[in-house]
Amino acid sequence: MRFSTQFAATTLLASAAHAAWKEGCKSAKWDSQEDFWLNKYEPNESLPFVPTYNGTYVTIRNRQRRYVVLHCSDERPPTSAVGEEALFVKVPIESVEVHDGFTQDLIDMLGMSSAIKRTGAYADVTNSCIRGNMLANRTFDESKWDQTEPANVTFYGNVAASDPKKVLIYSNGGQAPLVQLAYIKFLGMFWGMEETANEIYSKVSANYRCAAARIEDLVIKNEFPKGAWISAIQSNGKELTVFQNDWWNVLAADAGSNLVNVSSEAKAPEDAWSAPGAYIMDANKESVLSKESFAIIDTSYYDQVKEKNVVINFENNSPRVDVKNYAQRSGMGISAFAIKEKNVYLSDKATNRNLRHNFFDRGLARPDLALLDLISVLKPGFNSGYTTAFLRSIEKPDEMDPQRSMDSQCVKKGEEVSSLKLNECKLPEWATGYHAAGVSADAYGRNGKNVKSLALDGKSSGLTGGQKAGISVGSIVGGLLVISAAVFGVMVCKRKRSTQKTKEMEEGKLDSPSPSIKV
Structure with a gap:
């Protein structure tokens, strides 16, 4: 998907500080032959959304049956032009109602959290900024919708x-990490923030791909444990949901691992279409999962309060899941290799007062952090200064990062990129040009099918050899942006500045644009 930005000499229609449409679109006829769109994404079928531009409107397929139609003119196109079931949205929007945490996190990353006026249940919100806005009565959960007007979308x-x-925003694991992240570009279109969304995507994807390249460098040097296979699960105490979807497959491969394949021993759920790559199996039954999982990533919501808005008392609650009670709480017993070796990691490090963690929300929005967390499990010492964002060992029940209610945590306008808090990462010398990390499973062509799991050796030494790696993981700097070259989809920024705008930049009146980036 190519992203082109053209700045004309004419006055621009702006949303906040973001120029997105030419002056005159608001009063233009819906079928005007003039092209009012200054920022465009070229269609790409491999991404979650496919836009088709017209003079005053863009039709977007986002894997729903009908189009989402964004129009900058007051006169919207007729349904005869875009379909009877089309959803029309006048842009730029002012307010949104957001029910899923992934989208809430992306909107906060865009610096637009103040636009979120309504959410679902308070207990389901895991973003500290949005919870803070609720506390300040700027955002309202479903029990208080009568206190605010309906949102634009x-x-x-x-x-x-x-x-x-x-x-509908798909966040069910059916898409690879950097394909999933592309939703930030889709959301940016509702405010005319394509440039900001593109820059955020570029930085996060570069951060992800640099970490993946450093792992491949260790594999090449034979300094990474072969066969440290993992299983990503969720337990209800009797059954396990085992994730074998695209998101987990790509993440595991980029971390130097593989998922243990349970498809021959497990069954797909009845609603498999809504949860692709999820398999169900008996928690306590001896299986390939219990035998071959060197490490287990458990994403369960242990002790989550079912009454959505009931706040629990941590002190009076049952003990947090740890080494002593994990086998019983998960239902798996003590026979599984990963449990015996204490190679179990829970994604509940950041948990709200209803004991709902943020992994499925922020983890999808920050795949670079999810990757770094997984690497820290498989290669301890890979980056000695890195603190996990989501995962904690069952040996560390007190490791917590409370989901606070603080509007001071909101991403501020102009600080969207700096708020990502990326560190430096130096790419290996060989890591230049195109690469598919974050998008394709087994992007480096390792093909671990003939490598047996370290768990079958009955030894736990495979995860301890990473102390010598000492790699700093974070953002790409300087000329090292090349690792984020175009992959299936993601976009090329081409900027054409008017003579006047270039002159203003040279005089320091405007911030200089980012360099052309392939991601």
Whole structure:
């Protein structure tokens, strides 16, 4: 997907500080032959959304049956031009209702958290900024919707609930990490923030790919444990949901691992279409998972309060899941190799007062951090200064990062990129040009099918050899942006500045644009 930006000498229609449309679109006829769009994404079928531009409007397929139609003119196009079921949205929007945490996090990353006026249940919100806005009565959960006006558009993530009046955001693991992240570009279109969204995507994807390249460098040097296979699960105490989807497959491969394949011993759920790559199996039954999982990543919501808005008392609650109670709480017993060796990591490090963690929300929005967390499990010492964002060992029940209610945590305008808090990462010398890390499973062509799991050796030494790596993981700096070259989709920024704008930049009146980036 190519992203082109053209700045004309004419006055621009702006949303806040973001120029997105030419002057005159608001009063233009819907079928005007003039092209009012200054920022465009070229269609790419491999991404979550496919835009088609017209003079005053863009039709977007986002894997729903009908189009989402964004129009900058007051006169919207007729349904005869875009389909009877089309959802029309006048842009730029002012307010949104957001029901899924992934979308809430992306909107906060864009610096637009103040636009979120309504959410679902308070207990389901894991973003500290948005919880803080609720505390300040700027955002309202479903129990307080009567205190605010309906929003311009509603986003939701429940793929099992079809609603033609809302915009569906898929966050069910069916897409690779950097394909999933591309939703930030889609959301940016509602405010005319394509440039900001593109820059955030470029930085996060570069951070991800640099970490993946450093792992491949260790593999090449034979300094990474072969066969440290993992299983990503969720338990209800009796059954395990085992994730074998695209998101986990790509993440595991880029971390130097593989997922233990349970498809021959497990069954797909009845609603498999809504949860692709999820398999169900008996928690306590001896299986390939228990035998071959060198490490287990457990994403369960242990002790989550079912009454959505009931706040629990941590002190009076049952003990947090740890080494002593994990086998019983998960239902797996003590026979599994990863449990015996204490190679179990829970994604509940950052947990709210209803004991709902943020991994499925922020983890999808920050795949670079999810990757670094997984690497820290597989290669201790890979980056000695890195603190996990989501995962904690069952040996560390007190390791917590409370989800606070603080509007001071909101991403501020102009600080969208700096708020990512990226560190430096130096690419290996060989890591130049195109690469598919974050998008394709086994991007480096390792093909670990003939490598047996370290768990079958009955030894736990495989995860301890990383102390010598000492690699700093974070953002790409200087000329090292080349690792983020175009992959299936992601975009090329081409900027054409007017003579006047270039002159203003040279005089320091405007910030200089980012360099052309392939991501």
